Amino acid sequence: MNFLRNISVSAILIILVPIEGFADTESESSYLGTPLSTWLDRLIHATNEQSFAYSSNAIRELGTNAVSVLLQIAETNVPTFDVMNYYPAPFLNALAGGNEFSLQVALGARVLGPLAKPLFSKLTNQAGGNDRDVHWVATSTLMNAGAAGIWELMRARSDSHIGLGPPFSGYFHQLIEMNPRHYIPIFIDIYQRGEPNMRKESRKLLSDVFCYDLNPGSDELIPFLQKQFQDSDGFLRSQILFHLGRCTNRPTLVLPVITKSLEDSDATVRTAATNALNAIKAAK
Secondary structure, eight states, X not given: OHHHHHHHHHHHHHHHHHHHHHHHHHTOOXXXXXXXXXXXXXXXXXXXXXXXXXXXXXXXXXXXXXXXXXXHHHHHTTTOOSOOOBOOOGGGOOOTTBOHHHHHHHHHHHHHGGGGHHHHHHHHHHHTSSOHHHHHHHHHHHHHTOHHHHHHHHHHHHTTSSOOOTTHHHHHHHHHHHOHHHHHHHHXXXXXXXXXXXXXXXXXHHHHIIIIISOTTOTTHHHHHHHHHHTOOHHHHHHHHHHXXXXXXXXXXXXXXXXXXXXXXXXXXXXXXXXXXXXXXXXX
């Protein structure tokens, strides 16, 4: 009797397994008749901002269903380190060289906004693990996830949850160099509003970027930095002045701000302005 019962149970299980798999395939969430997997693929292969916005809207419409699928991808595919050669379109502001799975998770989280919080928790845990490959991929995924992902990564780093030494700090520099107008405000925001340890990390990063990384003399970057200058504290104003002092090929653009800063209320800023002015004069 027990033997027959075991056979019956086994038979039921054999029947259930394929049915369950079939149900999963058939029940994939879709929007406008197009499955989520296709929207995710279109998202990372977008060639212009219009197509990216269209796919982004579809993923936002799928909401929590999209989060569930992205969590599964993060669990099973993001740690894959062997295919790291994907190069997204420049307007996506994403690090090149990752894999398509990690970019799906990163850009999916970016467009989902606050709904993606469980996804950020998953990636932060992966980035804090002992497996270096998983750590690298999860970290770069968070970097590519936009402001929210970078905030989570900086918070984890400042909590000593993730030991982000070289080369990972270098990837932050790459992000900023790739699109300063997009990424500098994120790190300035962390510096101004983050927890004390986060502010400390962001301060060091910004100092390195302004002093060494940013390409001086950009007609687009200089006005942007001058605008940032107006809303910044003494530390940031002095760092921006340091960079403006390097812009020796654009004196007419930078001299008004530098000259005005000679009378700044902050002594550190006045010193930075004097040094910047001397650098400009020495280059003539």
